[in-house]
Amino acid sequence: MKKIAFITGATSGFGRACACRFAEAGWSLVLTGRREERLAELRDQLSDKGPVHTATLDVRDSQAVKAVVEALPSEFQAVTCLVNNAGLALAPHAAQKVDLEDWHTMIDTNVTGLVNVTHALLPTLIEQGAGTSIINLGSVAGDAPYPGNHVYGATKAFVRQFSYNLRCDLLGTGVRVTDIAPGLAETEFTLVRTGGDQASHDKLYGGTTPLQPEDIAEQIYHVATLPPHININRLEVMPVRQAWNGFAFDRD
Numbered sequence: 001m002k003k004i005a006f007i008t009g010a011t012s013g014f015g016r017a018c019a020c021r022f023a024e025a026g027w028s029l030v031l032t033g034r035r036e037e038r039l040a041e042l043r044d045q046l047s048d049k050g051p052v053h054t055a056t057l058d059v060r061d062s063q064a065v066k067a068v069v070e071a072l073p074s075e076f077q078a079v080t081c082l083v084n085n086a087g088l089a090l091a092p093h094a095a096q097k098v099d100l101e102d103w104h105t106m107i108d109t110n111v112t113g114l115v116n117v118t119h120a121l122l123p124t125l126i127e128q129g130a131g132t133s134i135i136n137l138g139s140v141a142g143d144a145p146y147p148g149n150h151v152y153g154a155t156k157a158f159v160r161q162f163s164y165n166l167r168c169d170l171l172g173t174g175v176r177v178t179d180i181a182p183g184l185a186e187t188e189f190t191l192v193r194t195g196g197d198q199a200s201h202d203k204l205y206g207g208t209t210p211l212q213p214e215d216i217a218e219q220i221y222h223v224a225t226l227p228p229h230i231n232i233n234r235l236e237v238m239p240v241r242q243a244w245n246g247f248a249f250d251r252d
């Protein structure tokens, strides 16, 4: 089977690192994201390793998703691994102080966007059958409640349950589904979440040892290349220097 990965959010962070990791192993790549220049740069950087097709895509737009999948050049059509990575958190403040628009943006991207891409590629993945994978980027934020997590954590809980439910329906097709749930990882995530606040980024990742995008890309590559009879349902990955904290109390 020819190996073709379709990666959303390939312009930064985990998605970009995945593109590099899969390219290194000789996979054909379909790389998508909204920032066209970054996609072009990445294509230039990786195309000596193997075939790369790029498409500017906002995953929130179901018609655009469908159009990108339908317009794939023939050599990229038989996708064998979907990395549903595009996503974001916004407004790390108390729920009651957050704009409704920010909640909608997270739901539209992390939930609607992820199901848009999954729906468009399911027939292809089922056609390719055993050994194919859908790898969804969840988060530890989908399990651990914490202040300012409101809708972001809820979207990642959706990703976990959707991944499990997909497995039930795909039983017998050979298509694997995994929810990868990273902990603290140093990407553009916090810059996006804080509206470009470099000081917040530096404070969060400073003085500790966060995961790097390449750490998660390695896990994703591992999951995608396991023998076809193995399905990792969920993989939670944290830095050693991160752990949970206890309950909070409102006191007199």
Ligand SMILES: NC(=O)c1ccc[n+]([C@@H]2O[C@H](COP(=O)([O-])OP(=O)(O)OC[C@H]3O[C@@H](n4cnc5c(N)ncnc54)[C@H](OP(=O)(O)O)[C@@H]3O)[C@@H](O)[C@H]2O)c1
Residues within 6 Å of the ligand: 008, 009, 010, 011, 012, 013, 014, 015, 032, 033, 034, 035, 057, 058, 059, 060, 085, 086, 087, 088, 089, 109, 113, 137, 138, 139, 140, 181, 182, 183, 184, 185, 186, 187, 188, 189, 192
């Ligand atoms: N970093 C962490 O600590 C962490 C932990 C757990 C889970 N995650 C999850 O991991 C995934 C990747 O995040 P990251 O940390 O790598 O952040 P990142 O560096 O900000 O990358 C996010 C990617 O998502 C893309 N994206 C955002 N909105 C999009 C849209 N509407 N349509 C298409 N692409 C869109 C961005 O591309 P464009 O802006 O070019 O569209 C970018 O390539 C996300 O789902 C995130 O929730 C991150």
